[in-house]
Each structure stands twice: as C-alpha cells, then as structure tokens.
Amino acid sequence: MRVARRVREAARRNGSIERRDRASGRLHRPEVYAQVSDAPDPFDQPGPDLTWLCHPALTGMPIQEWDALITTLTALHEDQREAHLDQRRGHRPRLAAPGTGRRPMLTLADRLLAAVLHHRLGLRQVAIARLFSVTPETINRRIRDIRQLLGTAGHTIHRADHQLTTLEHLYDHASAAGITAPSKIKTAS
Incomplete structure (x- = not known):
C-alpha cells in the first residue's frame, strides 16, 4: 500500500497524472505535448x-x-x-486540438x-x-x-x-x- 502511494505521489509531482487543486477544487490534467521531430509527416x-x-x-x-x-x-x-x-x-470554435482524431x-x-x-x-x-x-x-x-x-x-x-x-x-x-x-x-x- 505504501509503495503504491509513493508512486502515485511521485507521478503527481512530475505531472504525469491528473490532480485536484486544493484551493479551487478543479481538476488539472497533464498536458500532452507533441514531440517535434525532423521526420516527415x-x-x-x-x-x-x-x-x-x-x-x-x-x-x-x-x-x-x-x-x-x-x-x-x-x-x-x-x-x-x-x-x-x-x-x-x-x-x-473548435473544441479539440487540430490534428486529433483517427x-x-x-x-x-x-x-x-x-x-x-x-x-x-x-x-x-x-x-x-x-x-x-x-x-x-x-x-x-x-x-x-x-x-x-x-x-x-x-x-x-x-x-x-x-x-x-x-x-x-x-x-x-x-x-x-x-x-x-x-x-x-x-x-x-
């Protein structure tokens, strides 16, 4: 149990899982950034x-x-x-980011x-x-x-x-x- 909690807390600190803001109670989800590469699309x-x-x-x-x-x-x-x-x-207005979808x-x-x-x-x-x-x-x-x-x-x-x-x-x-x-x-x- 303690190991799972430490892993979850570490993930929250590095921003890889969502967390709830204590003051406002809003849920913050981690941003997914596209990797920039020189490979052609x-x-x-x-x-x-x-x-x-x-x-x-x-x-x-x-x-x-x-x-x-x-x-x-x-x-x-x-x-x-x-x-x-x-x-x-x-x-x-668009709700989803361009380039998303199937x-x-x-x-x-x-x-x-x-x-x-x-x-x-x-x-x-x-x-x-x-x-x-x-x-x-x-x-x-x-x-x-x-x-x-x-x-x-x-x-x-x-x-x-x-x-x-x-x-x-x-x-x-x-x-x-x-x-x-x-x-x-x-x-x-």
Missing part, C-alpha cells in the same frame, strides 16, 4: 507497401516535382479539411497515387481499390477529392501513351521499367 508519404508506385515511370513526374506537388496539396488539403470541419460545427486509411500520397493510376494509366478503380486494400467506394471518393485539390493547385495529370486495365498489366509495366514491386496483393474485406 506520414500523411505526406505513401504506405510502406506502396512506395514503388511513386516511381517516375508510373507517375510521369520526376521525384522533385512529385515532392513539390505533395507539399502544395498538403497545404490545400489542410485548408479544405478545416473549412469542412468548420462548416460541420456550424462555424463554432488517422485516415489512405494518406494524401496514397490518394494522389490512386488518382495518378486512374487518370494517367487508365487503371480501373476496382483494381486500384484492391491494390490499396480498401473498397472501390473509398477509392472513388478519394480520387474525386484529389481531383478537386489538383484543380485548385492548377495541376493536371497527363494521360500516358500506354493504358493499363488490370493489376497484372501494372506489374508488367513496372517490371519493364525496372521497378521492383511486392509480389502479394492484399484484398479488402
């Missing part, structure tokens, strides 16, 4: 199994242009998201990759959904959202000379370009 990066899709032979863009486009779209996406949330709240299934880079695969290479949304392990409806919504962001950014996706229809064609095209792709595709369930 994972929302800017494709999923770990999808990095091979960022190859210039598939996107039609050099790596520097891809990175610049992701940076531009990230800023536009945050503005669009905040405007949408503000409208949903009825233009009332992380989306597809990162912004994943969404851009899906749009590029669909518009540039002609890959069907059902095949893209299978590649990204989500439903076709999710891919449809995310491609539509990215199309709006690309229009706002003034960027157009140019069609490739060779159009693909299946994932097998995508893998063949990637291997012909010297891109090593993972062999197993997870399916959405």
